Amino acid sequence: MEFPQHSAYRVPTKRPFLLKELRARLPSVDDRIRAIPGYGDPTEYDAIADSLYRVFTTARNLAPSRHTTNCSIHPNGPVDPQSPPGWGQCLFCNSNRRIGDPRARSAVLNTPRQYEIPPPPYSHEVLLERMRHINDVAFELHYRSPDEDFALAADLVHGAFIIARELSRPRSSSRCPRHPGAPLDPAAPGGPRCLFCATAETRKGAVPPPQIRDRNRGLPPYRKKR
Template sequence: MQPSDFRVPTKRPYLLRELRSQLPSADDRVRSISGHDPTEYEAVADALYRVFVTARNLAPTRNTTNCATHPNGPIDPEPPQGWGRCLFCNSNRRIGNPQARSGGPVSASQYDVPPPPYTYEILYNRMRQINDAVYELALCSPDDAFGVVADLMHGAFIIARELSRPRSTSKCRVHPGAPIDPDAPGGPQCLFCSTAANKRARAVPPPQIRDRVRHPARRRYTP
């Protein structure tokens, strides 16, 4: 392709300017985290997702979740077996919303999902990579360069989203923020699941109706 044949996409100047205006604020939120409280990462995850949406609109179109409600939403890094990959729908299913359903496996390309563990240091280094990649962007940059930024932003959002989850060593998918029962049979586990299992074990079985025992007929005494 000759340089004279290149045409800047219509929305690219506006979206690139918006990306560069949103990124510093999100980066400042990451740098201002003072501890390891999951609630500190909630606002960070929201800010990073807004930046990711802008970066996604700059990148080539992808089908990420195969979800009718959130076709371009974030991907769940650990979807349960039989569930879709939409993080929003899976989060609603985890808190007990039976109407939340996402699509099946996706055959199209997906955005980057960094593997665990998820720590603040990994998020901080990811933000440094994003800042360097955005600095190199220009209106005439190839589509692949914008796709790389979208991948990095999606990964940063996933890290912050996972760090914002309630911490629990029980690793219960039904009650991720539940306390732990240290005296549960088989070792420490989710207190809610352990309590439910104990109630089922102590439940009184329903009464059973048995056939009445019939005695043999007595002979009448005749003098």
């Protein structure tokens, strides 16, 4: 009697539970984003950013672990922004080396891999497009998916979290990039606009005000005392 040959591959223990959790959390976050009318309010994106970070935590646990420093002692420690050539990326170890500790040697294995941070601009439409991509990738995931697919899902969710976090920041009522917090001019052409920008455009076509120039009168003449 011949026995079937089994594959040596074994599904990781927590992968089925984490994949189920990822697919359970995504629809509720997606519905909340689609329910935001128009530009939305920062307070609405604040709650969405919290939900997306929880989704990112699940996607990060599904993906292969990433060490920010590649240090065997502090793998997830802070990165040294001014690391000298030939040194590692660990801020703790580099600080010890700077003070003369000969035992401090942060390992230099490879370039630290950070999670994706999408470039600006950040808008509601960009967040919706990112969620569509996340849903497509999550739908294709299964227990035997390669690690690259889970890493891609973690990057996409982290990018969505960054976009929602930026949209949750306080905005000015005028939405003017040059004068944040400026008052609105309700009588400006084209609708309510930034008062400073509308005033500057009005002054361009007006007659410039007269300029007063002060004459250099010089020093008073020297008078000899009697």
